[in-house]
Amino acid sequence: MSEHQIITIPILPFGMVHCHLVIGTNGCVLVDTGIPGSEGKIERALEQHGRKLSDITLIVVTHAHTDHAGSAARLRELTGAPILAHAGDLDYYERRKEMSYCVAHWWGPLFLRSGVPGEPYTAFTPDIMLQDNASLDLSRFGIEGTARHTPGHTAGSVSVELNGGDALVGDLIASGVFLGGMMRTGHAIRPPFEDDPQAVSAELMSMVHAGMQRFHMGHGGPLGVEEVSRHANALRDMMPGRRYTLQRGECSCAKGKLTEMRHAKSDLDANESASPK
Numbered sequence: 001m002s003e004h005q006i007i008t009i010p011i012l013p014f015g016m017v018h019c020h021l022v023i024g025t026n027g028c029v030l031v032d033t034g035i036p037g038s039e040g041k042i043e044r045a046l047e048q049h050g051r052k053l054s055d056i057t058l059i060v061v062t063h064a065h066t067d068h069a070g071s072a073a074r075l076r077e078l079t080g081a082p083i084l085a086h087a088g089d090l091d092y093y094e095r096r097k098e099m100s101y102c103v104a105h106w107w108g109p110l111f112l113r114s115g116v117p118g119e120p121y122t123a124f125t126p127d128i129m130l131q132d133n134a135s136l137d138l139s140r141f142g143i144e145g146t147a148r149h150t151p152g153h154t155a156g157s158v159s160v161e162l163n164g165g166d167a168l169v170g171d172l173i174a175s176g177v178f179l180g181g182m183m184r185t186g187h188a189i190r191p192p193f194e195d196d197p198q199a200v201s202a203e204l205m206s207m208v209h210a211g212m213q214r215f216h217m218g219h220g221g222p223l224g225v226e227e228v229s230r231h232a233n234a235l236r237d238m239m240p241g242r243r244y245t246l247q248r249g250e251c252s253c254a255k256g257k258l259t260e261m262r263h264a265k266s267d268l269d270a271n272e273s274a275s276p277k
């Protein structure tokens, strides 16, 4: 049985935006870094739990949206810990491409116009870059669990699955109202932006089947497995929210790109399990 503690670090009030610290027997892993300038809040949260920034052994960035990757570069400087992320979002981490947003709610375009989602952050190149459908055992960083590619919210979304049934899933799911948090935090919703709901559904179901029981997210939460299953089922046949998209140029959702990626991944898994050892 694994021993770990999950600490929710508030970045914005009412559970609208937060990141998480996983304290294991031999290390502390920070999952997401908040908006730009969040390092002080993260440091204070660590101190409240008798830790300091230099105790962080790994920074996992679940995806390239500014409320998750915003303080990654600064926190790497302050902690000396490597950043783990997936190559699918690399162009955005390195600020080589403007982020595209596939809006999932009617109010999404208003939110986009506010400029908040597109707030620029300091570019960085992850030290540990997951490729394709790779996963990485995190025991070398002092916690019992795995970081895994879970595309859908964005092409390069990553989740952490801990032994014992806790999953940290970034924005694969949210709960509450609007951004998430505030009210009805036990009720699952789509986050403001979502590239491919069908891919999200498949990834959430695969975590449910793998035995995950509690889901920790960037907005609202945590949620139990029943609510996550209900939401994953509701997303299963949903098309991406193209009609809300105001984005100029290419948008991942417009092409169903991630669902294709997900299908390719399933074929690969099927071939691997079918091939003789």
Ligand SMILES: [Zn+2]
Pocket: 063, 065, 153, 171, 191, 193
């Ligand atoms: Zn996001």
Ligand SMILES: [Zn+2]
Pocket: 065, 067, 068, 171, 191, 218, 219
């Ligand atoms: Zn987010």
